[in-house]
Every structure is written in structure tokens, then in C-alpha cells.
Amino acid sequence: MSDKANDFKSLDLTVGDVFSKEARLKARNVNVYYGDKKAIDNVTIDIGNKEVISFIGPSGCGKSTFLRCFNRMNDTIDICRIEGQITLDNENIYDSNIDVVPLRARIGMVFQKPNPFPKSIYDNVAYGPRIHGLCENKEHLDSVVEESLKRAGLWDEVNDRLLSPGTGLSGGQQQRLCIARAIAVSPEVILMDEPCSALDPIATAKIEELIHELGNEYSIVIVTHSMQQAARVSKRTAYFHLGKLIEVGKTKEIFTRPQHNQTEAYISGKIG
């Protein structure tokens, strides 16, 4: 045990395979600071094309912070500062000439708590296409809304009440509405920040199934507290600890044969 602990301290590099052959998003030596506090320490990772990857780790390990770097949501926090490089299709998203508006249209996000707009179900889904001017007429918009709701597995439940408020749906339905809203702008990557933490097991199962299906069309990065969920939905898993990316690998291997003692400790329930 003591040997392994010493081993860990001397290691500063991530264990496992951080790179991906078909990488869409590439993070290179990313550091994130909140004021003076370093929240993310030198993280390098690739997100592959049409790949579901989950970020796991104990609370406060920085996985959500890191997730929010991909669509620059951290920009809204004044004291947050980011170093390093994140590229989407080899284009640095932190470049000064990059506009966050089109970036966020390409990289959608689903939040921890379902947060539909206090508008109708239809308007919730139509909001993205409307502000980005994606649909030239009402029929087109209608079909986009329908398709998005279908992909999010919500169409059958709400097609008769599209004009009723989105906030009146159940928690699980709200979260699927948020997913529909995110995919309505045809993103390439969807970031999910603990999308099931506020939901009951049945709603969670539905969302997980949905993530599984969406994984065939989008790259999905999901932050989760539940190791079972990570095991169920993702092909790759990244384990974070105290702002460091400890280990990345195929989900199966991470959960069966973790290479790093920290990872092992976490998945066996010793820490976290």
C-alpha cells in the first residue's frame, strides 16, 4: 500500500490512453483557476467522434469545471481563468477570434438540474433554432421540434400538449425536454453535467437509454457520480481526482482492471 502511494505521488501523468484516433475535441495541458485556486491541473484528453465518455470522480474533483471548459460556460464566471488549449476539429475554441455563440450551438449542454425555460414545450425546443436562425419557415421549425422531441423520446408523451408549459412536466420529462432543446440546434457534441442526479431510478433509466441511442449520432461527454451509470452508458471513462485526470480507459477495463491505485480505491469504494 505504501509503495503504491509513493508511486502515485511521483506520477504526474495520466494513466491509460488519453488519445483517441478520431478525436473531435482535444484538450491539451488545460489548467483552470478560480481566483488563486487551481481547480484543474494539467489535463490532457481527447474526445472521439460519436463516442460516449464519462467523467467520474469524487465531489469537488473538478470534473464539472472541466466539462464546462468545452463550451466555454466558465466564461460567465468572472474569476475563472483557463490556460492550455482545447480544440474542436483542430480549431482552438479559446482563440480570440472564436465567438462563443456558434461554439455553443455546436457543443450543446444538459445541466444537472432540469432547467426548461418558463415557456411552452414547443418554445423550449424551438428557442435554439429560432435564435440561430436555423429554420426558414414555420413548417420547418415544426418538423425540427418534432424530430428533436422524438429523438429525446418525449414526443409520444407531449405531442398533444406542445403549448403547455415545459415547467409543468415531471422531472424526468423536463430533463428529456432539455436534451431535446440541446439537440434541436444539431450540435456535434453534447455535454451532460450529472443529468440524472435529480431524477428517480425510472426516469434515470430512460435518460440512460436515451444517451445510449444518442451516442450513435453525437459525441457525448457525461459527468456522473454514479459508477454504475458510467459503466452502463459510456465506452470510455475518465477518472478525476483533486483536479487531476488520473486515469482514462475503456470503461470495461477501468472498472475491472484499473491501473492506478487511486482509481481502484475509488471504484472499490475506499474514497469518494
Added chain:
Amino acid sequence: MSKKFINPLEATELVKNSIKKRRAKDNRLRLYGRIAIGMATCFLLFLFFSIFTKGYPGFFQYYVTLDIKFDRERIDPKGDLSDTSLYEGEASNIVNESLFSIINPQGRKAKKEARKIVSSGKDLRIAKLVKNDPSLFGTVTKVKFALDDDIDSFLRGYINRDTPESERRISDNVIAFVDKLSQENRISYEFSDYILKGSASGNPEMAGIKGAFFGSILTLSVCLLIAFPLGVATAVYLEEIAKKNKITEIIEVNINNLAAVPSVVFGIMGLAIFISIFGMPRSIPLVGGMVLALMTLPTIIISSRAAIRAVPPSVRDAAYGIGASKLQVIFHHVIPLAMPGMLTGTIIGMAQALGETAPLLMIGMVAFIVDVPNSVMDPGTVLPVQIFMWADFAERMFIQKTSAAIIILLGFLITMNAFAIYLRKKLERRW
């Protein structure tokens, strides 16, 4: 075992004992609360009772009905119904002749006194009648005229006929004339058509709040048009756009301080800046509205900021997350959600502005203005200032008029607040 630990049986006993005390405290608190609410309600009821009992008669006044011979040559000598022609006519004399035929005054002094019985607005009334309906010419028609305010006060019982003549405002002669008129059933107590339709006047029987009412509407419109957009824009900027640093902190502290500045100070500032430096005319609703806008701005800014802060961050995240620009987040989500709160603040500010007198005195809106203002550039006055001026006049009848004007002001205020509540409920109910 440690000695300090409490035995469970003792603990139950102790809790039982302490519960009595706690209950007593609860009951006492409830009692204090009820006393406080009871007192507040009493004061409020007393206030309303006194205003309504005093003000209600202000809406009525005494009229005398006279048979008027509409002689075109005497009323309208030029025959074109123009203002100058009617002014040159001798309508007053016709009215007096009709009056004299009833009361029959003897001697110069009695005649002079008799002429004052009917309000001095009699010629204007006749002019108005013939203008509206020229077919009256050549007929003899019954017309109602307001009685002079002293007669009115006498009829209301404020002037006692047992008081010695030298201490009364009306003479024995006049009392006799009035008695004669009431015997002939010519005196009636009716809803006043001056209080709502009349403007400022030195004759209390002809004074009304029309000018002040429109002055108030114009002033408040200017105030709202300036203060609401400015206040909301400031609040949005401070909450959503500005970085939190020393400068915004200083601005914030100063806005909070401004909310507590006495209103008269804003009046002096308006006088110094708008009138002295920019050379704008005095007494106009535009300047009044600008001064009141400055006064209400802090209230609107503070409540709007609170409303914006209450918009859940998750909505902003959602909008940013889907790629909305800052402007879209503000206009599509933050402002609509904060609108009910912003409106509440605005209405509170407007209600304050509606009742404000002091700053308007400073910029000259206390002037005696007979004409109803037609635009924000016409000199005018506002309801509270009108009340203030009437309260200052000596004539007995102004007391009722003052109370009546207060009722109208309160009515205006309640209507405004009710509208605000309706608007807020409507905006809130959407979701």
C-alpha cells in the same frame, strides 16, 4: 459516567416545565401582533372615515335655479357667438335682473349684496349654454347657478344666523334673500359640476381639480417615460453586464443613498439644473416629471435589481448553454421573468411621485394656473400641490374641496395600484 448527563426522566420533566413558558411566550407574541394590527387598522379606518365624511360634501354644492330670458342682443351683441362678443354682452345683468325679480332688493347696498349671491361665474355659464345650444336665444329657460361660497357655507350651517351681523361673513339682508329663495324652492343641493370639471379658481364655489388632474397625468407620464426605461436599463447593466469592481460598488452605494435623499433636495436640484442652467420654463409638467423621475429612479433601480437577481441562474445557464448571446439572454429570459418585480417597484415609485409636493414647489408648479395644461410644455400644477394650495386658503368652502381632492387623489392612487397588481398577476400567471 459523567455527572453532567441528564437523566431521561428528569429531561421529560424539564421539557414539560419549559413548554409552559414557551407557550406563554408564543401567546404573548401573538397578542402583541394582534394589538399592532388592530391599532394600525383603527388608524386607517379613522383616516378613511374622517377623509370621506369631510370630503363627501365637497362633491356637492348649493345651486339656485333662475328663469333666464335669453335675449340675443344683450348676451351676444355682435351676434357671432365669439368669445369677445359674449364677453361684451351683459349676461350677468340678465341673471341679476332675474334674481332681483324674486328677492326684490331695496336700496343700493342691498342690491350690491344681492348681486353677490350668485357665483361670479354666471356669465361664463350663460356663454357656455348658448354656445352649446344657440336655439336657447329668444326663450325663457330655467338655469341653475352655483351660489357664492359664503351662502353655501351658510346653507351648510357653518355660518350661524344667531351670530351678530358684524361678526358674520354675510349680512342680515343676504340671509333674508336666501330665505326668500328657499321658500320659493329655488335652492337645491346637487352634485357639483365644478369639482371635476373646474380648474383652479379664487372663487371656491368654482374651483375644481381638472387642471391639477391633467397636470398630474402629464407629469407622471413624463416621469414614467424617463424613469422606467432608465431604471430598468441601469438595473440590467449593473446586474448582468457590469463587472463587479470598486466602481460598480460605489455606484451601488450611491444609488442606495439616493433612495433616502429627501425629495425637496431633488426639487432644488431640478431648479438649479433644468431651470437655471438649461433655461427651461418654470411650472411645466416636463420639468416636474423630470424631477420626479430623478426621485423615483433609485426606487425603480433597487427593486429591478432585486427582481433580476431573483431570476434563477439555471435559466441563464440554459440560455447561454444553447448559444444565446448576452443580449438574447437579457431580453428573452431575464427581463420577462423580472418584469413583475420591476413593475412593482415602478408602481411604488410612481405612487410616491404622485403624492409628492415638495420638489414641485421648488420648480414653481405651485403657481395659480387656471388653464388646463394641454401639453407637457404648458404651465400646470398637480393634485397634491392643488390640495396643498387649497388647504392654505381662508374660505370655508375650500376645506370641503380639499378633502374632496384628497379623495380623488386616493382614488387615482388606488386605481394605479390596482392596475399594477392586475398587470403583475397577468404577467406572472403566464406560467
